[in-house]
Amino acid sequence: MCHPEWARARARAHHLDDLARLRRVRDRIDREYARPLNVEELARGAHMSAGHLGRRFRQAYGESPYSYLMTRRIERAAALLRHGDLSVTEVCFTVGCSSLGTFSTRFTELFGMSPSAYRAAARESVRGLPQCVAKQVTRPVRRPTAASAAAAAVAPSPA
Structure with missing residues (x-):
């Protein structure tokens, strides 16, 4: 059985990893806005599902990846x-x-x-x-x- 503090530390590390991936997605959109981009491609580049990327991006930045683009x-x-x-x-x-x-x-x-x-x-x-x-x-x-x-x-x- 996992100690509760370890579980919280692991969840925090996963959250920080997600935030780093979201920053990379946002930076890619900022750099490549004129290129054909879609959420599925952005999600693949971030090693996330499109649904997870959309939910997490909206939580972090207040709008969907497509809306940000x-x-x-x-x-x-x-x-x-x-x-x-x-x-x-x-x-x-x-x-x-x-x-x-x-x-x-x-x-x-x-x-x-x-x-x-x-x-x-x-x-x-x-x-x-x-x-x-x-x-x-x-x-x-x-x-x-x-x-x-x-x-x-x-x-x-x-x-």
Whole structure:
């Protein structure tokens, strides 16, 4: 029979190992956001099942791996729209999105306006600001949906 302290130490070590793998997944998403990535591939790279990765990633970072990936893509797209001369369609494909409709929907969810409207408004609002300041000022804030707010209200708090 296992001593309770050993069991707790083993559980802690497993938890820390999971956190290290989750950081590697997040870092990979940050580096490779423009490449075709899916949760199954990310999970294989972390030696986890897709379901386990999704649950643990959400516990650690507050959103699913796919949602995190899309947020990184949309943030990069916003920078390209502010400072580049690419069309919205070109920006969509440059950041790794394969559907202009999904891209526009997610962009609107994060920024509250379409990519075209954002381009016009952002260029005016950051005129004269250093790029590092403009990036902070225009960083998206995820607005919780009714479903995610309800799920958060009934979810147990992390121990």
